[in-house]
Amino acid sequence: MTLNAKVSAVRNLPDNEGVEVEYTDHLGQHTVRADAAITAVPHPVISRIVPDLPADRRAALSNLDFARMIRHNAQYSERVWETKHGFDGSGVYTDQTATWITNSPPGDFESGVLAAYINEPAATDLWTGPVDDFVPHFLMDDGPGRAVTERLHQELTPIWPGLDPVLNEARVWQVPYYGPVYPPRYVLDGSYALNREPFGRIHFGGDWVYGFGANDAVRRGRDVVDALRP
Numbered sequence: 001m002t003l004n005a006k007v008s009a010v011r012n013l014p015d016n017e018g019v020e021v022e023y024t025d026h027l028g029q030h031t032v033r034a035d036a037a038i039t040a041v042p043h044p045v046i047s048r049i050v051p052d053l054p055a056d057r058r059a060a061l062s063n064l065d066f067a068r069m070i071r072h073n074a075q076y077s078e079r080v081w082e083t084k085h086g087f088d089g090s091g092v093y094t095d096q097t098a099t100w101i102t103n104s105p106p107g108d109f110e111s112g113v114l115a116a117y118i119n120e121p122a123a124t125d126l127w128t129g130p131v132d133d134f135v136p137h138f139l140m141d142d143g144p145g146r147a148v149t150e151r152l153h154q155e156l157t158p159i160w161p162g163l164d165p166v167l168n169e170a171r172v173w174q175v176p177y178y179g180p181v182y183p184p185r186y187v188l189d190g191s192y193a194l195n196r197e198p199f200g201r202i203h204f205g206g207d208w209v210y211g212f213g214a215n216d217a218v219r220r221g222r223d224v225v226d227a228l229r230p
């Protein structure tokens with residue numbers, strides 16, 4: 001297993017002889033051959049790394065949209081949402097910038113953490129930094145990050161009066177690919193079905209093939225492994 005490696009190309013070999021994968025790690029660029037390849041990358045990455053992908057397959061992938069998200073983790077000196085306002089659940093939905101907020105589990109601490117999820121379209125509006133590098137997540141720079149923290153604090157205070165943020169203990173994570181967005185035509189025009197098909201000996205895993213979330217990623221992984229069983 002090679003970790004921290006970036007794949008740049010996945011190709012079918014002639015005469016159905018397997019696949020070749022090019023990747024780069026801290027030691028440089030490498031090429032490996034195998035019987036088959038399973039990609040499990042965000043779907044916009046596939047057209048970049050499978051150079052021989054036919055036009056209809058590229059079109060089917062580009063018919064699927066995706067959403068970014070920003071996750072804001074902030075520490076508060078007192079868990080007022082719990083101690084003063086009786087909030088005791090997995091999270092709340094709001095019509096503010098952060099559409100979902102979840103709290104750290106109850107414990108013997110006075111302080112606590114709120115994790116706020118900023119979804120689209122606000123995520124793209126607030127986005128800073130690279131827009132097309134599909135790494136799992138990266139920290140927002142201090143300046144814009146602080147602005148997000150202050151904005152969320154202003155919006156959360158009326159919900160839970162008495163919130164006292166430890167402003168230096170906030171982290172703003174940008175997630176370039178939160179998950180797929182299915183336009184209705186994506187299913188009707190056959191793209192959804194086509195994107196499940198292997199291309200030669202290259203198979204496509206990842207949650208986006210079926211939907212969103214860890215369950216769909218695992219379910220898809222099982223399907224691909226079943227398809228490859230002799």
Ligand SMILES: Cc1cc2nc3c(=O)[nH]c(=O)nc-3n(C[C@H](O)[C@H](O)[C@H](O)COP(=O)(O)OP(=O)(O)OC[C@H]3O[C@@H](n4cnc5c(N)ncnc54)[C@H](O)[C@@H]3O)c2cc1C
Binds near residue numbers: 134
């Ligand atoms: C903040 C947050 C909270 C979430 N909470 C939940 C939850 O509570 N429950 C739930 O079910 N799901 C949750 N999800 C969604 C869940 O994380 C995803 O559905 C799941 O991780 C998808 O798995 P995957 O294997 O398809 O893709 P990912 O886990 O996104 O993995 C794709 C991988 O491809 C790698 N990659 C990209 N390009 C290349 C390249 N060129 N070469 C090599 N590697 C590359 C990326 O680095 C990444 O590691 C959450 C997501 C986020 C961001």
